[in-house]
Amino acid sequence: MQRYVLTERGKFLIAIFIIVFFLLVPALIFIIRTLSRDSNEPPHNSNGIYQNGEETDDHDDIQGIPPESTPELPDDGDKGQEAQDPSLSGPESFDLDAGTMVFLFTPQLQNALDESTISAIGELLTSQKNTNNAKIAIDIPQLPDNDAATLTNAILEAFSIHGVPLSDITFFVYQPDPDTLTFKINISFQ
Secondary structure, eight states: OOOOOOOHHHHHHHHHHHHHHHHHHHHHHHHHHHHHHHHHSOOBOTTSOBOOSOOOSOGGGOOOOOGGGSOOOOTTOOOSGGGOOGGGSSEEEEETTTTEEEEEEOTTTOSSOOHHHHHHHHHHTTSTTOOTTOOEEEEEEOOOHHHHHHHHHHHHHHHHHTTOOGGGEEEEEEOOOTTOOSEEEEEEEO
16 A cells, blocks of 8 residues: 655645635625626615716706795605695606607605606607617706605606616716705606
C-alpha cells in the first residue's frame, strides 16, 4: 500500500480552492437574487415613484389646476368614489391620433381612477402611436410619499386592467404649483 503525503504546495492549493468555493457560492447566489429582483421591479426614487432617470422637457405644459377651482376635502376622510367631484370624471383632453390624454386626479379625494378614465385609457391603447417598441410615458406631479403611492397605484391598476405590463410604463415627475390639490396627469407614447 502506498501513502500519499501532501506537500506544502498541495496544502496551499487546497486552501485556496476552499476559500474560493466559500466566497464564490454566496456571491453567485447574491448576484442571481439581485438580478432577478431588478428585472421584476423598475427603479424608483425616494418618493416611491417609478422613473427611468430622465426629466421631461415640457414641464410648463403640465401644471395643476389653480387652488380656487379645486374641490373641498371631505371632513370624514372618505377617499372613495362617492366623494369624487364630477369634474374629475373622465379625461380632460383626449387625442387618439396624437396618442395623448390628460386627466385630473386629486389624491386626497381619490384612490382609484374613475370608470370613464379607465375606459379612455383602453381606447388610447388602440392609438397608432402605440407601436410594439413604444413606451407609455406618464407625467405625474412630485407628491408626498402617501399621495404619490396612491396616484401611481391607481394608474398602474388602470393599465393592468387593460393587460399592460409594468415594463411598458415610464413615469416622469414634474414640479406642481404650490398649494395645488388637483393635478393634471398626462399620458403619451414615446
